[in-house]
Amino acid sequence: MSASLTDGHGRTIRYLRLSVTDRCDLRCVYCMTDDTVFLPRHELLSFEELDRLSSAFVARGVDKIRITGGEPLLRKDILNLFRSLSRHVASGALRELTLTTNGSQLARFAPALVASGVRRINVSLDTLDPLRYAALTRHGDLAKTLAGISAAQAAGLKIKLNAVAMRGVTEHEIDDLIAFAHGRGMDLTLIETMPLGHLDVDRADQYLPLDELRRLIAQRWTLVDVDDRTGGPARYVRVGETGGRIGFIMPMSHSFCESCNRIRVSATGQLYTCLGEHGGTDLRQALRSSESDDSLDEAIDRAILRKPRGHDFEIRRHSEPALERPMSVLGG
Ligand code: SAM
Numbered sequence: 001m002s003a004s005l006t007d008g009h010g011r012t013i014r015y016l017r018l019s020v021t022d023r024c025d026l027r028c029v030y031c032m033t034d035d036t037v038f039l040p041r042h043e044l045l046s047f048e049e050l051d052r053l054s055s056a057f058v059a060r061g062v063d064k065i066r067i068t069g070g071e072p073l074l075r076k077d078i079l080n081l082f083r084s085l086s087r088h089v090a091s092g093a094l095r096e097l098t099l100t101t102n103g104s105q106l107a108r109f110a111p112a113l114v115a116s117g118v119r120r121i122n123v124s125l126d127t128l129d130p131l132r133y134a135a136l137t138r139h140g141d142l143a144k145t146l147a148g149i150s151a152a153q154a155a156g157l158k159i160k161l162n163a164v165a166m167r168g169v170t171e172h173e174i175d176d177l178i179a180f181a182h183g184r185g186m187d188l189t190l191i192e193t194m195p196l197g198h199l200d201v202d203r204a205d206q207y208l209p210l211d212e213l214r215r216l217i218a219q220r221w222t223l224v225d226v227d228d229r230t231g232g233p234a235r236y237v238r239v240g241e242t243g244g245r246i247g248f249i250m251p252m253s254h255s256f257c258e259s260c261n262r263i264r265v266s267a268t269g270q271l272y273t274c275l276g277e278h279g280g281t282d283l284r285q286a287l288r289s290s291e292s293d294d295s296l297d298e299a300i301d302r303a304i305l306r307k308p309r310g311h312d313f314e315i316r317r318h319s320e321p322a323l324e325r326p327m328s329v330l331g332g
């Protein structure tokens with residue numbers, strides 16, 4: 001067995017996105033329905049299993065782990081996981097330990113995250129209007145997320161804001177989001193909505209291609225292409241008036257799969273080597289079948305070799321989602 005993880009297309013896997021829960025305190029309109037049913041808690045990997053699994057990936061060359069969800073900061077023992085994984089940051093094996101959060105719980109967690117070696121985080125924020133925020137998230141309180149962002153910055157965390165582009169929404173929000181993000185030293189990344197999970201609206205009505213949004217932004221701001229490919233899927237521009245950056249993630253209109261170095265594990269231990277993959281590989285079974293990591297390593301190797309070349313998402317009017325699984329299962 002080779003030490004590093006290389007797939008059948010020659011791509012070396014270095015980035016694990018680990019979902020620790022499918023639960024969330026929000027119900028964003030592009031992510032879930034109001035009556036989304038969550039997994040029974042006993043199906044989730046335990047804290048010890050999450051740590052063992054992460055460590056097995058680190059031993060195979062993964063040097064970046066992003067903790068995600070659902071809302072990862074709602075998981076009861078989440079700080080224990082960060083504290084425990086921080087040993088891989090301290091040893092230099094992990095280049096980055098990070099998380100993606102909606103920010104609602106961030107104010108109370110920020111200092112402890114910093115103490116665990118977290119340096120940069122992503123916070124999801126689609127609007128700065130409190131009423132619109134409540135409508136888009138169905139339950140959310142914008143003030144909590146803004147307080148979370150302030151607390152995280154005060155604790156020394158670098159923040160990137162993520163916003164999902166939505167027709168009829170983002171065209172009106174984008175100027176405020178740019179001014180807010182760049183005014184506070186944060187990059188802003190825009191993401192095209194992906195056809196994952198059933199919604200109670202037609203996703204085709206929500207979908208706003210980023211090419212179109214970029215043209216709109218360019219009418220009001222000076223955009224200069226920059227070659228800051230951070231190894232991720234975003235293409236960046238610098239805004240002349242603010243000096244800050246906007247990233248565009250365009251899974252629908254521009255594929256970026258050829259350089260994909262990431263894999264995802266759900267909170268129940270299913271390994272997905274592509275966001276567009278239907279069935280995962282059951283690592284929970286491999287974890288529980290033996291105290292040695294041999295069968296876990298074999299299951300990981302088999303899955304990585306089958307990593308698809310890419311996804312082929314499409315959004316058509318009145319069509320079924322590409323996958324039944326909402327984004328909250330794998331965390332983006
Ligand atoms: N709850 C956390 C949050 O919102 O940041 C982490 C999990 S959330 C599923 C991760 C990211 O996926 C968020 O930035 C969210 O906006 C994005 N997302 C959710 N559903 C999406 C979809 N259908 N298409 C594109 N992005 C989506």
Ligand code: SF4
Binds near residue numbers: 026070
């Ligand atoms: Fe929750 Fe994140 Fe999905 Fe919004 S995008 S419902 S915050 S998991």
